[in-house]
Amino acid sequence: MLSSLLSAFAGSGRGESAEVVMQVLVGSRTLNAAIAENDMPKSMKALDQLQRLLRRVRTEGRREANKAEGCKRNSGSRFLVDALFLEESFRFLCARGATGGATPLEAFHFVGGLQLDAHTFVFGRIVPVAFGEQTVTRVRVSDASNITALARLDIAGIPLVGHIHSHPGQGPGATTPSITDRRFQERLEAGGHVAVGAIFARGGAGEAFVRFFAMDPSRFRIEIHGNNVQEIDQNVFRLRLADGHISSRNGCQISIGRGGGV
Numbered sequence: 001m002l003s004s005l006l007s008a009f010a011g012s013g014r015g016e017s018a019e020v021v022m023q024v025l026v027g028s029r030t031l032n033a034a035i036a037e038n039d040m041p042k043s044m045k046a047l048d049q050l051q052r053l054l055r056r057v058r059t060e061g062r063r064e065a066n067k068a069e070g071c072k073r074n075s076g077s078r079f080l081v082d083a084l085f086l087e088e089s090f091r092f093l094c095a096r097g098a099t100g101g102a103t104p105l106e107a108f109h110f111v112g113g114l115q116l117d118a119h120t121f122v123f124g125r126i127v128p129v130a131f132g133e134q135t136v137t138r139v140r141v142s143d144a145s146n147i148t149a150l151a152r153l154d155i156a157g158i159p160l161v162g163h164i165h166s167h168p169g170q171g172p173g174a175t176t177p178s179i180t181d182r183r184f185q186e187r188l189e190a191g192g193h194v195a196v197g198a199i200f201a202r203g204g205a206g207e208a209f210v211r212f213f214a215m216d217p218s219r220f221r222i223e224i225h226g227n228n229v230q231e232i233d234q235n236v237f238r239l240r241l242a243d244g245h246i247s248s249r250n251g252c253q254i255s256i257g258r259g260g261g262v
Contacts, residue, residue: 002028003094016186054118063151077194077219079161081123083226090200093166097134103168106139107131110151121161121194127153136168138180163188164198164210172236174201174204175211183246186215196220203238211236 005042029044080113089109097108129149132142152158163184167174177185177199185197198212212235224231228240 076121077196077222078223079123079196079226080120080223082252083224083229083239084212084226085123086229086237087162087241089126089240090166090241092128093200093242094163096128097166097191102137104166105134105136106140106166106168107134108141108163108165110149110153111164112156112158113161115159115161121159123162125158138164160195160219161197162192162198163213164200167231168201170202170204172201172209172211172232172238175199175209175236177211177213181213182215185213189215194224206241207242208239210239226235 003241030042030049089111092109093107094104097104097111099105104129108131109129111123111125112125112127114122116122127149130145131139132145132253133140149234150160157225167176177197181197183200188195196212198210200208200210203209209232212220214220217235222235222237224237230238230240232238
């Protein structure tokens with residue numbers, strides 16, 4: 001039984017750290033010694049510890065394999081986004097984060113879209129969600145709303161192509177993903193989702209900035225169609241609003257377009 005256990009460990013497909021390998025060797029010696037001493041309780045305990053270690057290695061191995069497969073499948077993805085969608089997304093987030101105070105709250109929405117071919121996706125629809133937590137520096141989607149929104153997309157056969165949220169501060173630097181943002185994106189990619197993230201921040205009067213991101217920036221490219229959008233850095237764009245004034249105190253003071261529902 002020990003030989004089959006170690007064989008399965010060796011075939012887990014991962015380059016294990018020296019610490020994990022040492023744990024296996026120590027556990028094996030403990031098990032062998034217990035068997036030689038005919039100490040059944042000690043043998044069962046040592047065997048249980050080895051099996052627990054193996055299950056952990058296999059779980060991590062599957063996670064790494066899924067992540068690698070997801071990256072391979074999503075490699076070279078192209079996302080088509082129109083300028084009006086970006087403006088409506090920004091206004092939607094402003095309205096959801098408006099408090100009447102000096103600093104707006106963070107806000108978030110998913111994006112449903114179309115898949116034109118194996119590697120081409122279109123940002124098409126704002127998918128609103130309810131928040132379980134919303135502060136100036138953090139927004140968390142409620143579990144129930146998250147499940148409902150994603151289930152509706154799945155039932156309708158509409159792929160999840162993106163997720164967009166707002167950040168406090170102003171200028172392109174304020175669109176940098178946080179550790180929390182990157183971890184969320186990593187979980188999506190590990191689950192095989194093609195979706196990329198985007199973060200908005202306010203600019204000067206009548207403008208905003210948006211950054212698109214993924215764990216590997218080279219695995220996707222963004223194509224913006226329409227006017228009033230300028231790429232200022234890789235996957236970072238300046239958006240000039242067509243008609244409105246954006247107030248840093250009260251969010252958006254003009255009406256929201258089609259982004260009001262799924």
